[in-house]
Amino acid sequence: MARRIRLCRICRDAPLKTPLPHEPRPVVVASSTARVLIAGQAPGTRVHATGLPFNDRSGDRLRDWMGVSREEFYDPALFAIAPMGFCFPGQDAKGSDLPPRRECAPAWRAPLMATMPQIEFVLAIGLYAQRWHLGPEFGRSLTQNVESWRVIFLRNTIPRMIPLPHPSWRNTGWLKRHPFFETELLPVLRREIRLSMPTKD
Numbered sequence: 001m002a003r004r005i006r007l008c009r010i011c012r013d014a015p016l017k018t019p020l021p022h023e024p025r026p027v028v029v030a031s032s033t034a035r036v037l038i039a040g041q042a043p044g045t046r047v048h049a050t051g052l053p054f055n056d057r058s059g060d061r062l063r064d065w066m067g068v069s070r071e072e073f074y075d076p077a078l079f080a081i082a083p084m085g086f087c088f089p090g091q092d093a094k095g096s097d098l099p100p101r102r103e104c105a106p107a108w109r110a111p112l113m114a115t116m117p118q119i120e121f122v123l124a125i126g127l128y129a130q131r132w133h134l135g136p137e138f139g140r141s142l143t144q145n146v147e148s149w150r151v152i153f154l155r156n157t158i159p160r161m162i163p164l165p166h167p168s169w170r171n172t173g174w175l176k177r178h179p180f181f182e183t184e185l186l187p188v189l190r191r192e193i194r195l196s197m198p199t200k201d
Contacts, residue, residue, distance in 0.1 A: 026086035048088035067190035
């Protein structure tokens, strides 16, 4: 499945609206063993250039939130990484990244998830991932979702989920306005991440 995704050119060759303005470079880390799925939004410029997900300052912050090393983060035995849009969508006139391409999730999300039935825990990063993974009960706004993290986490569903804001440094102000994220949510996140990882002999 990951190989098929990396060959995908739907946003260039059969777009819903404007074609992707550059050569697609789908970025995904599928896994047959990882219990945790990191569900983000879409690659940024550096990730597009390197082909490595979260290979930027946002990734540094996300790894800190999770309490994992860079080596652990990029071990496909431990973590699957699948954004809602696999390709860098480009930028708007202000230099901000555009939303994930609309073609991507309808074409690939359900088939990809079907290949990873072992996933037990999803980090739903950003509103686009939250709308897809949490369903219609949630998804009104990112802030509402993250504020409801405990209700979402304690739902009797598999996989279990925790909604997160995007780890972009542009969200530093949001984090300061919502101190519960650091004091209440992150300790649970880090505990669950460690519980999902195999114990070392």
